[in-house]
Amino acid sequence: MNPVLPQRWRWLALLLFSGLLGGVLRALHFPAGVLLGCMVVGILMSVQWGQMDLPTPFFVLAQAVLGCLMAQSMRPPALTKVLADWPLFLGINLLVISAAGLLGWLLVRRKVLPGTTALWGIAPGAASAMVLMAESHGADMRLVAFMQYTRVVLVTAVAAGVAHLAMTVATVPAVPDQTTGLQNLYHVGATLLLIIAAALAAQRWHIPAGGLVLALVCGTTLQALGVLVIELPPALLVLAYAVIGWSIGLRFTREILLHAWQALPMMLAAIAALMGLSLVLALLLVLLVGVAPLTAYLATSPGGADSVVVIAATSAVDASFVMAMQLVRFLMVLVLGPRVTAWLARR
Template sequence: MVPVNGPALPVLARLPRAGQWAVLLAVSAVVAGLLEAAALPAALLLGPMVAGILVGVVGGTIRVPRQPYLGAQAIIGCLIAGAITPGILVSFLQDWPLFLAIVLSTLAASSLLGWLMSRWQVLPGTTGVWGSSPGAATAMVLMAEAFGADARLVAFMQYLRVVCVATAASLIARFWVDTGDAGPAAIDWFPPIDAGPFAATLALAGLGAVAGRRLRIPAGSMLVPLVVGSVLHALGLIEIELPEWLLALAYALIGWNIGLGFTRSVLVHAARALPQILASIAALIAFCSGLAYVLVRTLGVDPLTAYLATSPGGMDSIAIIAASSDVDLPFVMALQTVRFFLVVLLGPAVARFIARRSPHLS
């Protein structure tokens, strides 16, 4: 009960936990529905994240329980593993030196942008380095949190870039190819489930999450199912089956965990840094467009394929755009996948390298 003469509690803090969860669920459904209707990428994650921010800023005290959150990480790892196919591996092996050169160049450029943002104190510590990583948005947020960076600001940078990149890619794809009739497919929330693959996927997620925690690997609950599942799926030893309702739950848990950590001060900081963040995103998109031109000139790849392949981030949204366009889909996904794995594998080392040689980031 609030004392008569005491300071008033924030709005949501006056509600019981059940009431706060009800508000969070309702706002999440509305925001995610609006984003989905607008055909924005990652709507099922961004909606709960925005709802979590709103609830957190007005005084919400609820938090996502640890075990369900780790389970959500494992499901995301399985989701990415399911995208690794033999066709992608074949495409990579055909041009692997150029692929690696392009990916490493992109990583170097993004790290430089992140370092400059941190050096100019736009963002604290190594937050700018993690937030500027070119791809693997959800993975970068989870790993940044594990390595002590401000996951809230990293999420703000990463998902803002995902929206910007996807919007730019959609506009360019429409410039080359008429995709007006290829709208987003209706979501089948409860499709028929093949019990065997579904059970194998859950086992991979559960055992991988436990192994990642026991081995004390940063973001191991996601990385172990991702790596093990990728190998097994590429070799045809496992079929990843994840119904939409389970993915939506995983996205929601991760979005809520990020959003509920926001406070008014964090939101104000993010708003103040918005012009610099948008400038860094534009610079990275321009740099990757230059790499696309290199692909066109050296391999004779068509411009749209090259642009989609080098777009910095949002692998799932780029896959959707590529699938509805007349492009070399295996080539696009091969380069996107190689970058994803290198970003995940090298991201922590790059952040630590920059931090050790930059006293102002300590």
């Protein structure tokens, strides 16, 4: 039994060790180094000392920052390209979602997890919505949460590793550092107002991932109309990356790990199969469409969208393509995922 550590000391230790590990990864030019460092430290702290609840407003604000980061890449030329290639975005994401449904169905048939838990746990995105919907349909919410966030952790770690290796081996020019440089205070202020408004609206109306979605939609629209120029303060980006990392890591507890231990091998196999299919789709994008390999890999990685967006923003890739592909799948899973999964669960 671990000795009880006062809550304030836990938070102090979390901040200290996250800063150290995140700083080391950033110094090594590791994509999404801050997010990865905070995620790893969050997992270790939560397992060692018990669950630590990150205040919901912080998480919603961080999502809104990432929504603006995505909108920043969706300038009119990039948006026009995405709209012109909509069958490609729709087709690739339908394949990923269909594969996830098939894997979940196989796990249910083999009775690897109780009831319909696997169907909700393997869905490639909208993790929070899937966890909440799963409980209302009789699935084990703890196992669904564990499976969803294990997928997010693995996808994030592997995607960041692949991006780091690809940029090192290919000696790709470094992505411009988004944490330096002077900015227009008027544009920064307008962007901050959009972030706060999106976060408040998301909490007021209880919209799943609403901070990200509302900031993205409003930011893209205002930017396309020439009303807004999105500029994000460097410190705000770092804080958002940290909060997203903690939001993933702090969900893992010793109790959940013990509860899921027996089913862990099959869970990992299903997640690996989903990641393998995404790799095949990435190869198809490279061979048939001519997308750059790293861009294709990040675009088809099976979520979380917020963590992959951070990796894309800190790597030398076509960020608009990656973010658009992730956004389309995120919205498809958010809108269709619970309905399709509930339909499968009833049968």
